[in-house]
Amino acid sequence: MNSSNKGRLMLVLLVVVLVVLPLFVRDQYVLDTLVRMGFWAILALGLQLLMTTGLMSVAQAASMAIGAYTSVFFVMKFGLSFWLGLPAAGVAASLFALVVGIPALRTKGIYFMMLTLGVSIVLTGFINRLSSLTGGPGGIVSIPPPDSISLGFATIQFGPGHKTSFYYLVLALTALTVWLVFRLNRSRVGAIFRSIRDSEALAQHIGVNPFGYKLMAFVICSFFAGVVGSLQAHYTSFISSETFPLLTSMYVIIYLMVGGTSVSGAVVGPLAMIGVGEALRFVPFVKGVYIPAIYGGILVVVMTFLPDGLVVLPRMVISKLRGIRQKFPPTSDNSSSVQKT
């Protein structure tokens, strides 16, 4: 069995495990952790797509906030269904990215990142000031869970007693995002993204408009973040200006870099980090507050010794075991945007 088939088998296995999991695991805590992993995976996937063009953003949290508040308004102020609010959240976040991106993408990479930093902070300020609308720092409470779906023979309910439904929702959306980003990376658009990252001047010479493609990547990334924002709002039933701080954006970057700037990395990163974080809660002398330091330490270690992320580890181990010394050729969805040399 060659490695590609092996990879596919493992993927199918993983999907099967994830799908049947709730039948065996009733523990809400485990489901909750998996849901959160799904959130971060979607965020990381969006960021990965953006990084394929060579850009970096710390505005994911801002997009999340826009999505969350949009969805909450749709449902709570206009009485619409969550199933309208969710896509609306994505669209709102996309529009936000458009408004920000059109001026911002004219600048060089590092300045663009600084702009996203500024945007995050200004948006937090806005949310606080418009407190009559947004609830400010106090936030909005009692956000209802997604509306029940009636399928004729059964009704799928969401809410506190029905975490399983939400789990499946997030699982489906994560799978969808993985598929989308994977396909995008492999498509002509993905190749254009990478060409922009590698050399914007050269890309222009072959007829590519970098601005348009960078904007596209930024908008898609923001769309995903907006959707996650909405999901989180209706899952935790509370949002405020403190729910989406700059730190959240930083964590997306951290999780992605630990996993590796690829589709698999974007999933593995959050899985590994959150997995480690949760596992450590059960270790007696490790207090919950120390966990961010462990995340920081993992990030530093990975960036220092394994800058391509954790996903290259299996290949390294296997090739070492085979005693073959070879360089790891980058596949089309596995090139690192952070180079050491």
Next chain:
Amino acid sequence: MDAHIIFQVFTNGLTSSMTIILIALGVTLIFGLMHIINFFHGELYMLGGFLSWYFMSKGLTNFLGSTAASFAVATVLSMAIVSLLAMLIERGPLRQWHGKLLGSFIVSMGFILILQVAALGAFGIMDVRITTPVPGVVTFAGITLSKGRIMVVLVGAVAVAGLALFLRKAKLGLALRAVEQDREAAMLQGVNYSRTCSLGIGIGAALAALAGSLLGTVYFVNPYVGQDQVVKAFATVVLGGMGSFWGTVIAGFVIGFTDSTASTVAGGDVANMLIFGIFMLVLLVRPRGFLGRE
């Protein structure tokens, strides 16, 4: 609007500006030397404050009698420790990211988390205040000003002037500027790149720690004060021109006064929105800032 209030607002602005300048100078120096972004610079400021507080409140530096002496010793000690820490970090994980803005930024985020938790564990989560060595107020012409704030401004000014002089006249200072201008040419003239970088981050860290110690006497310190300051410092550095000493100083005054005045008049959120609004405008219109070169 009587003179009294105007002067108070002015001193507050000066205090804010001085703090921001001290921190931002470190950021700009480090960027100019090594072309890295160290986002954990705010945590160095925070640790400086906490360490000073710790030495003073545990009576470790009281052996000289007066509070002023105690404060001075505590500050110098904390500057030394934070400096050493920064140099260790630079020599270690940060060394391989010289010239890589993105990579250094990401790694520095890891250190933000590590240092914040370290401070949390060592010093607790509560706000602490350092006993000011110069309590009380000074009154002249009917205007009352806090001595503590004046001290912050004066000491800060001395530090900035000292750094400016150092960079102008001292051999090591010139070496720093040489590396900033042209790393290879400097090395050809015998400048040790590695040691110069260590010196650079050491100085930057010391300034940040000094700021933390000074400001700890008029405001407070907790594990998260670094975050607030570092984003303002970065706004300052960009506004002034990344790598420019005097650009940073000028921008520091602009941002400091804007922050302080807007906070007093309209609250912290509006101040942030104003500062970062200006910041974004500058990035869009003139990204190299006031005196930047690139």
